[in-house]
Amino acid sequence: MAVYTDVGDEELVAFVAAYDIGEVISFKGIAEGVENSNYLLQTTAGSHILTLYEKRVKPEDLPYFIGYMEHLAAQDIACPTPLHARDGNALRELCGRPAAIVTFLKGMWPRRILPGHCAQLGNAMARMHLAGAGFSMQRANSLSVGAWRGLFESCAARAHEVRDGLDSLLETEIGFLEANWPAGLPSGVCHADLFPDNVFFLDDRLSGVIDFYFACNDFYAYDIAICLNAWCFERDGSFNVTKAQLMLSEYRKVRPLADDELQALPVLARGSATRFLLTRLYDWLNHPEGAMVQPKDPLEYLGFLQFHQQISGPGAYGL
Amino acid sequence: MAVYTDVGDEELVAFVAAYDIGEVISFKGIAEGVENSNYLLQTTAGSHILTLYEKRVKPEDLPYFIGYMEHLAAQDIACPTPLHARDGNALRELCGRPAAIVTFLKGMWPRRILPGHCAQLGNAMARMHLAGAGFSMQRANSLSVGAWRGLFESCAARAHEVRDGLDSLLETEIGFLEANWPAGLPSGVCHADLFPDNVFFLDDRLSGVIDFYFACNDFYAYDIAICLNAWCFERDGSFNVTKAQLMLSEYRKVRPLADDELQALPVLARGSATRFLLTRLYDWLNHPEGAMVQPKDPLEYLGFLQFHQQISGPGAYGL
Numbered sequence: 001m002a003v004y005t006d007v008g009d010e011e012l013v014a015f016v017a018a019y020d021i022g023e024v025i026s027f028k029g030i031a032e033g034v035e036n037s038n039y040l041l042q043t044t045a046g047s048h049i050l051t052l053y054e055k056r057v058k059p060e061d062l063p064y065f066i067g068y069m070e071h072l073a074a075q076d077i078a079c080p081t082p083l084h085a086r087d088g089n090a091l092r093e094l095c096g097r098p099a100a101i102v103t104f105l106k107g108m109w110p111r112r113i114l115p116g117h118c119a120q121l122g123n124a125m126a127r128m129h130l131a132g133a134g135f136s137m138q139r140a141n142s143l144s145v146g147a148w149r150g151l152f153e154s155c156a157a158r159a160h161e162v163r164d165g166l167d168s169l170l171e172t173e174i175g176f177l178e179a180n181w182p183a184g185l186p187s188g189v190c191h192a193d194l195f196p197d198n199v200f201f202l203d204d205r206l207s208g209v210i211d212f213y214f215a216c217n218d219f220y221a222y223d224i225a226i227c228l229n230a231w232c233f234e235r236d237g238s239f240n241v242t243k244a245q246l247m248l249s250e251y252r253k254v255r256p257l258a259d260d261e262l263q264a265l266p267v268l269a270r271g272s273a274t275r276f277l278l279t280r281l282y283d284w285l286n287h288p289e290g291a292m293v294q295p296k297d298p299l300e301y302l303g304f305l306q307f308h309q310q311i312s313g314p315g316a317y318g319l
Numbered sequence: 320m321a322v323y324t325d326v327g328d329e330e331l332v333a334f335v336a337a338y339d340i341g342e343v344i345s346f347k348g349i350a351e352g353v354e355n356s357n358y359l360l361q362t363t364a365g366s367h368i369l370t371l372y373e374k375r376v377k378p379e380d381l382p383y384f385i386g387y388m389e390h391l392a393a394q395d396i397a398c399p400t401p402l403h404a405r406d407g408n409a410l411r412e413l414c415g416r417p418a419a420i421v422t423f424l425k426g427m428w429p430r431r432i433l434p435g436h437c438a439q440l441g442n443a444m445a446r447m448h449l450a451g452a453g454f455s456m457q458r459a460n461s462l463s464v465g466a467w468r469g470l471f472e473s474c475a476a477r478a479h480e481v482r483d484g485l486d487s488l489l490e491t492e493i494g495f496l497e498a499n500w501p502a503g504l505p506s507g508v509c510h511a512d513l514f515p516d517n518v519f520f521l522d523d524r525l526s527g528v529i530d531f532y533f534a535c536n537d538f539y540a541y542d543i544a545i546c547l548n549a550w551c552f553e554r555d556g557s558f559n560v561t562k563a564q565l566m567l568s569e570y571r572k573v574r575p576l577a578d579d580e581l582q583a584l585p586v587l588a589r590g591s592a593t594r595f596l597l598t599r600l601y602d603w604l605n606h607p608e609g610a611m612v613q614p615k616d617p618l619e620y621l622g623f624l625q626f627h628q629q630i631s632g633p634g635a636y637g638l
Contacts, residue, residue, distance in 0.1 A: 008430045025425045025521060026366075028359060029350035040347060040359060042366070042425075047345075106344045106361075111327045202344060 005037045005052045005095050015094045018085040019101060021045040032197065035213055037097075040104075047104035049080060052097045057213055059098050064139045065212045066090050066100060068132070068189060075131035077124075078208030080105050107200030107207030118231050118243040120206040121199060122250035125191070125227065128209070129220045129255055132189030141192060141216040143275055145181045148174050151278045158285050162298055166281075170274070173305065177271050182219070182264040190223035192216050195230045221261040224251065225268035228317060229276065229304045237303040245318025265314045273305035324356045324371045324414050334413045337404040338420060340364040351516065354532055356416075359423075366423035368399060371416045376532055378417050383458045384531045385409050385419060387451070387508060394450035396443075397527030399424050426519030426526030437550050437562040439525040440518060441569030444510070444546065447528065448539045448574055451508030460511060460535040462594055464500045467493050470597045477604050481617055489597070492624065496590050501538070501583040509542035511535050514549045540580040543570065544587035547636060548595065548623045556622040564637025584633045592624035 007015075007027070016024050022044030030038040030049075037052040053062060066082045070090070073081040080102035082090035091100055110117050152170050159167040191198075193214035200207045224247075232244040251257070280298035287295045326334075326346070335343050341363030349357040349368075356371040372381060385401045389409070392400040399421035401409035410419055429436050471489050478486040510517075512533040519526045543566075551563040570576070599617035606614045 006430060009427065010431070012427075023522070024427070026423075027427045031348035031350040047361070104345075108328065108331075108343070108346045111325060112329070203342070 005054070005097060007039070007050075007052070007095055011095060015050075015092070015099070016041070016043065016101075018087065018092070019083055020086060021048065021083065021101070041101065048083065048101050049104055050094075050099065050101050052094060052099045053213075054097065057098075061139060061213075062091050062098055062100075064137045065215055067137055068135055068215050069102070069212050071135040072128065072131055075134075077128055077131050078105065078206075079212070080208075080210055105200055105208040105210060107202040109197040109199060110201055113196055113231055113243070115240075115243050115246050116204060117196075117199075117201065117206075119246040119250045120201075121194070121227060121231060122247035122252075123254055124199070124206050124209060125194060125223060126251040126254035128191060129188060129223070135189050139216045141190070141218040141222075143192075143214070143279065144216075144218060144222075145177055145271060148177065148271075148274055148278055151282060155278070155281050155285055159281060162281060162284060163302065166302070169302075170278070173270065173274055173309075177267065177274060180267050181271065182260070182267065185219040185221055185261055185264060186258065187217060187219045190216060190218045190220065192218065192223060192226060194223065194227050219261075219264075219268065220255070221257070221264055222268050222272065224248070224257075225265060225272040228265070228269050229272050229301070232317075233304055233307075237300075237307075239307050239316075241316070241318045248317060248319060262314050262319060265317060265319075266308055266311055269308040270305055273301050273308060277301035277305060324373070324416060326358070326369075326371070326414055330414060334369075334411070334418070335360070335362065335420075337406065337411070338402055339405065340367065340402065340420070360420065367402065367420050368423055369413075369418065369420050371413060371418045372532075373416065376417075380458060380532075381410050381417055381419075383456045384534055386456055387454055387534050388421070388531050390454040391447065391450055394453075396447055396450050397424065397525075398531070399527075399529055424519055424527040424529060426521040428516040428518060429520055432515055432550055432562070434559075434562050434565050435523060436515075436518075436520065436525075438565040438569045439520075440513070440546060440550060441566035441571075442573055443518070443525050443528060444513060444542060445570040445573035447510060448507060448542070454508050458535045460509070460537040460541075462511075462533070462598065463535075463537060463541075464496055464590060467496065467590075467593055467597055470601060474597070474600050474604055478600060481600060481603060482621065485600075485621070488621075489593070492589065492593055492628075496586065496593060499586050500590065501579070501586065504538040504540055504580055504583060505577065506536060506538045509535060509537045509539065511537065511542060511545060513542065513546050538580075538583075538587065539574070540576070540583055541587050541591065543567070544584060544591040547584070547588050548591050548620070551636075552623055552626075556619075556626075558626050558635075560635070560637045567636060567638060581633050581638060584636060585627050585630055588627040589624055592620050592627060596620035596624060 012027060024043055026042040028040045030040055035056045036054050039050040041048045041050045069079055069082055072079050083101045084090045085092060091098055093099060152174055156167045198211040199209055228244055232240050234240055277298050280296050283295045284298050331346060343362055345361040347359045349359055354375050355373050358369040360367045360369045388398055388401055391398050402420045403409045404411055410417055412418060471493055475486045517530040518528055547563055551559050553559055596617050599615050602614045603617050
């Protein structure tokens with residue numbers, strides 16, 4: 001839950017006056033998202049989301065994120081569409097921070113994941129992958145395999161505070177991933193953070209995708225691997241192969257998976273588990289006292305990693 | 320900023336289905352308020368606020384709070400109106416907690432307090448005091464003078480962590496307040512928490528009052544004293560007598576203040592400052608590590624208390 005920047009009355013009114021969206025009638029901080037400040041902005045023209053980009057987002061990446069959202073919306077992928085002010089700009093400044101207003105997306109993220117959610121996610125993710133093909137900007141994944149050793153080294157000395165032996169386990173795993181990370185798989189624009197709280201449903205139908213602030217160019221199958229972890233494990237840590245099978249089969253109806261992509265899924269899933277384990281570990285060890293954001297449990301992802309370590313191949317995902 | 324309870328999909332849909340407000344189209348936690356979980360609930364019928372009452376609110380007090388809101392709304396005081404489910408109940412249960420849906424109030428609380436805000440607050444507070452006269456339920460102020468010594472004793476041993484000498488200063492002040500607290504002043508239903516974030520404005524006009532969860536029967540002038548502290552000090556700690564004068568004069572145009580009420584204002588303002596100093600001190604010393612709510616600075620209210628201690632009479636408020 002996150003509102004890091006308090007926006008003054010006059011500043012808000014002046015900011016909104018630069019758009020053709022009428023007058024402000026309500027402005028409330030939203031207790032979701034951890035990277036940025038998000039407000040529900042209601043005007044005489046309707047509901048919008050105003051986002052102030054805080055320090056974890058690099059300003060130079062914002063044109064990519066904004067451009068990708070506009071590109072997807074133009075291809076009929078349901079997602080927030082950045083509004084342009086009368087000066088033509090979608091990315092502007094408020095309270096000394098980069099800021100944007102995007103359209104309001106109906107729906108709610110699912111608190112309890114059902115198999116049908118996973119099936120629809122597979123379909124939507126594949127459509128996003130296809131739709132992203134025409135997007136010309138590039139952004140490397142700054143949290144892929146090349147970044148993990150550095151992240152690990154910044155946490156290694158204190159990893160044992162979270163779990164005895166976590167440091168050596170991670171060191172071994174990162175070595176494995178560096179040696180076995182695939183190359184040359186089909187790639188393009190990935191959302192790279194398709195967690196349930198970024199996918200909205202309305203009446204059990206997927207109504208759209210939000211939060212494109214980790215989007216990057218990477219293997220499409222890595223995006224899938226992120227979703228295997230984020231959507232297909234139950235709260236008790238068990239892997240729900242029905243959910244995985246539905247997600248993958250619906251994906252493949254829209255964008256077929258090549259054999260090398262399928263074979264790479266277990267190592268990509270280990271990599272994805274390691275990436276979120278590392279960033280959660282970092283946040284767990286470094287969150288300031290009294291912070292407004294409750295850090296997420298890194299050990300959840302240790303369990304996911306250990307599942308993917310012990311399977312014999314992609315058949316474990318219901319393929 | 321507060322969302323303490325995560326509401327499941329099916330639970331939400333079942334809860335909303337008991338009202339005549341259509342289908343849910345969006346549900347977002349609101350990053351405001353510190354006592355309860357508040358959600359913006361958009362349905363096909365419009366916007367609403369869904370509140371889950373958390374442990375700091377006593378369930379037995381809820382009928383008073385809900386009844387008071389309904390009473391005020393019926394008297395044309397702009398405030399959220401509790402919705403009744405088809406079974407007739409406004410106070411129901413969700414996720415094991417008492418819960419209510421109230422109407423959505425347009426407007427925003429002022430981030431920067433202008434004299435005009437204080438003038439309108441005076442008018443609205445007086446109208447609320449008059450409108451509350453016909454409300455028949457009773458609730459004692461559980462955070463008035465009789466509660467302060469106990470609160471102090473629970474913090475006294477650690478008060479010096481916040482400021483050297485704070486313990487003896489508070490002990491002396493509470494003794495003074497116990498000896499000099501007025502009796503027999505005009506009383507009735509008070510909001511008792513009329514801070515700027517509970518008063519909404521739209522186009523610089525007061526659009527309504529929210530958050531009635533400290534409402535109680537007490538001296539009307541004590542409600543005014545709370546507002547002298549909450550609205551009339553600048554961020555640098557100086558007292559803005561123009562704001563106070565406007566607030567009081569607009570109040571008196573609607574509900575005249577008797578001489579004993581005016582004379583009691585300084586001691587009531589000291590009491591109000593002590594009440595918020597004590598509760599903030601308690602929260603400061605007792606907030607759990609990693610809590611989602613940033614505790615407020617108790618020392619802000621020490622400065623307010625010291626201002627009221629050194630004035631010679633209510634003339635210092637511009638009277």
